[in-house]
Amino acid sequence: MKSGAEDDLFSDSTGADDSDGDADTDDGPDTPSQMTSDTQATASDTTTASGSGTSASTGRPYIIRRAMQDGDIKFERPNRVAMFVHDELAVAERQLLDQLHQDLTPEPKTLDVREAMYRAALEHPDAVVQQLLEMGYDATE
Numbered sequence: 616m617k618s619g620a621e622d623d624l625f626s627d628s629t630g631a632d633d634s635d636g637d638a639d640t641d642d643g644p645d646t647p648s649q650m651t652s653d654t655q656a657t658a659s660d661t662t663t664a665s666g667s668g669t670s671a672s673t674g675r676p677y678i679i680r681r682a683m684q685d686g687d688i689k690f691e692r693p694n695r696v697a698m699f700v701h702d703e704l705a706v707a708e709r710q711l712l713d714q715l716h717q718d719l720t721p722e723p724k725t726l727d728v729r730e731a732m733y734r735a736a737l738e739h740p741d742a743v744v745q746q747l748l749e750m751g752y753d754a755t756e
Contacts, residue, residue: 677691677727678721678727688724688726688727692726692730696733708728708729711728712725712728715728
């Protein structure tokens with residue numbers, strides 16, 4: 616059919632794309648409860664039990680798989696976690712990043728380092744408990 620023959624001239628939608636071109640789009644669920652079963656299946660397929668980020672199916676590390684795709688930092692990361700930190704933690708993170716940039720090649724991206732720190736904390740819950748005790752939490756019996 617000829618374009619425009621039955622188009623609604625007063626419609627807000629152009630029919631081609633309903634997005635307004637806004638770059639501030641939702642990149643994924645904000646909470647674990649919003650994660651779909653497809654996302655869970657993808658996550659389990661692309662990481663080993665140790666959480667190393669090495670794909671069980673290809674044997675390739677995360678940064679290689681990401682580079683083979685479009686290089687987007689959000690590759691295989693459907694979840695977003697926002698954190699507010701104290702000034703001394705931000706300074707310590709910057710110092711760690713500087714050290715890691717000297718020690719590793721290619722230079723690790725900030726988000727990769729933050730995920731590695733998060734993984735390390737999950738692998739060492741006793742260290743997390745110790746930090747919480749120092750923040751003023753009490754241990755239960």
